Amino acid sequence: MDSGSKLLETYYAALRESKLLSYMSIAFTVIGLAQYFSFGYKLTSLLFQLFLIPGRSLSKYGAKKGAWAVVTGASDGIGKEYAEQLAKAGFNILLVSRTESKLATLSSEIESAYPKSSTKYLAIDFASAGDAEYVKLKAVVDELDVGVLVNNVGQSHSIPVPFYLVDDKELADIIAINDLATLRVTRIILPQLLASRRGLILTMGSFGGYFPTPYLSVYSGSKAFLQHWSSALAVELEGTGVDVEFVLSYLVTSAMSKIRRSSALIPTPKQFVASTLSSIGLSRGAQLVSYSSTPYWSHAIFQFFVDQSVGAWSRAVAASNLKMHMQIRKRALKKAEREKST
Template sequence: MDSLTNVLAHVPKAAVVSFAVIGFIFVADRFISYVRLLLSLFVLKGTNLRKYGKKGSWAIVTGASDGIGKEYAIQLAQKGFNIVLVSRTESKLQALAKEIEQKNYLGTPIQTKVLAMDFSKNDDGDYARLKALVDGLDVAILINNVGQSHSIPVPFVLTPKDEMKDIITINCIGTLKVTQIVCPGMVQRKRGLILTMGSFGGLTPTPLLATYSGSKAFLQQWSTALGGEVRSSGVDVELVISYLVTSAMSKIRKPSMLIPNPRNFVKSVLSKIGRVGGAQNIAYTSTPYWSHALVQWWWEQTIGTGSAWIIEKNKGMHQSIRTRALRKAEREAKKA
């Protein structure tokens, strides 16, 4: 203790003051960031969706037949938007369209339009039909929700070629093509919202989901760049980062504190448009669901979202999931 005191006694006072100031700034910055996070999640309201279109304007939802996409369609209809439903399964889309039209939300009949298309086929004819369907509509909101992940976690070198192609085609090419159809009209009208579903898989490199992780990282960079391009035209772009949500894609059925159901997740997204939540360091990006936001904020303030520690933890978790999935498949094969 005496030796430490002697050392400190010989440190110039200016240096001590400098270190103290740096420490204060560091702590103050973290405190302000945390307060900003809490205000964004629990106090401040998001942008009113009427900014993007009047009552009777249209919202387009891709991947609309199930899970998160279906919930986006329902909740936007509840807010008075007519809905264009785009997904692969015609029967599910028709059933959802009928459900929405019969509800008579806000005392006003909601119109729907339906287009069944398989994004994995990358068929120019499908995109031409989509363009013909939406041309002339006052499209206020585009929800880029369509997506695909791996059937089970898999090393990249073992990834089936068709699965790899489908993930890139659906997640990346499909999103770009739909946005290129819709965005010019928004720019011309000088209003609109382009909301694209991101993922923790794009935020943090994820071994055994390498292709999916890369596709979501691509959407992150593309969405941020697009936001910078069209902001001056009155069009808002937002990439929504989420952890797991109960859905067919996640294969998780039971919600928990960290894993919401689609209804609660979408409700948080639509109520916090324009609020960054946990994504304080990435422009045109939000992490609105409270528990996801807290996890992201903690990672970014401590170990970093791309740290070796997180990558190894991700690898271990997905290796365990893969092992269980392979064992289950082996048991089912023996029963057959």
């Protein structure tokens, strides 16, 4: 091959390489623009859902039409707020929780504040409930026109704890209350919702289940289970008239969280429940989780930005959770020692 041919071949090779580089540059530019516009669309969707778009009307589920809302874990905190705000919206309320005296008091308070709403209550300790308790619940529910079920009952660890130190009873109680009770109560009520072709099933989730949470591992796993179960159930019930929504939250002031002071990131139960009931059907922050919502505005924004870089942040979130709960456990153990010595 003479020098002229070699020069020509080198020229064509360089040309092919430059075209390849050009195509690669175009491809990366297109991918970058797609990511940019995707982020913009998701952020716009989040802001519209948080501040402009209303959720479904509760009248779809029988509000002000004689329908009943069943609320588990109803005697305190978030469950109590669900009961009160659903009564205000025009539902009759069936209160289900462990302590009968608290249920009786709440029942009287609701009927006094909302005379158009009737109440019933049933005391069940879901940690130890057997077939007899669920038979009683079914007997009560079968006499009602149920439109809404709020699966709110739940239990976490008494203090953060490494998994190998979790007490057998606490482990069993968390699974029985958070998972088994939710499944059995839903299975009792669902046939009635399907028969009437209208209903709403709200199940309370937690960032503690959405993100791996060391030192609360059993609680974290129980909530992760509910998330997948709820999404699967939602797909099963598409087109039946029964809506299923898994409600994610960060911390809320409550007996379970042991936080008393609210802040921009930690709402009161009243604030949290109001945001939930006003945004039914909107995902808000839970844009990567099917049939789920993160209704409270600061929780939604926090989840949105973590989700956008989930690969980079997942380990950091887990590590942060571990550090926080180790500190909480340390303080709790010191407090217990002080109380023991006095």
